[in-house]
């Protein structure tokens with residue numbers, strides 16, 4: 347899974363990000379880290395193929411995606427959201443899988459309600475159920491913990507670990523650096539649309555010359571600017 351973004355942006359010929367190159371391996375979690383406006387979402391949008399201006403190559407398999415903000419159909423119930431996805435795959439077992447995930451995230455009693463009227467955390471749970479319904483080689487998670495209660499957070503961590511053990515790769519974009527440090531095998535640190543540093547925690551610590559946390563590494567890099 348190779349990402350090689352030469353230039354990408356929202357306006358023709360104006361790049362928000364440049365020279366973002368990294369690869370992801372099966373069974374590993376890559377953390378995409380950076381301050382507001384650093385280019386994390388633009389990187390993800392480039393990978394999804396929806397950025398208006400793009401130069402480079404993206405080689406990724408089919409993926410599950412949790413967007414930064416829940417994307418829901420206004421007039422679709424939770425059941426209809428799931429049915430829409432299940433119809434695409436024509437796998438009978440997917441409804442059983444959906445029931446398991448709905449129960450896991452405690453939204454199994456809301457199948458006939460409209461998710462646009464759900465609470466923020468419940469909408470996030472809907473996005474997670476949709477993203478994890480089909481087993482994929484890659485999951486792209488943009489701020490997946492946003493709004494989740496502690497129980498749902500724990501269930502999501504277990505789910506990520508299970509899929510990782512089965513060989514899935516993850517790209518995890520988050521500002522929760524303690525969580526990222528607990529989960530990720532590698533990190534891409536972005537600043538002003540470019541890669542500032544990349545590597546494992548110990549590689550980043552070696553760059554700084556101190557055995558410090560990911561949060562402190564982030565501050566160190568910010569301080570050097």
Ligand SMILES: Nc1ncnc2c1ncn2[C@@H]1O[C@H](COP(=O)(O)OP(=O)(O)OP(=O)(O)O)[C@@H](O)[C@H]1O
Pocket residue numbers: 356357362380381382383384385386387388389
């Ligand atoms: N829809 C858009 N139209 C034009 N420019 C945009 C748009 N979205 C983002 N940008 C610009 O692209 C740059 C990178 O933004 P991006 O959303 O990728 O940052 P981010 O790292 O995801 O930030 P955050 O942590 O705040 O979500 C910023 O300069 C921003 O102003």
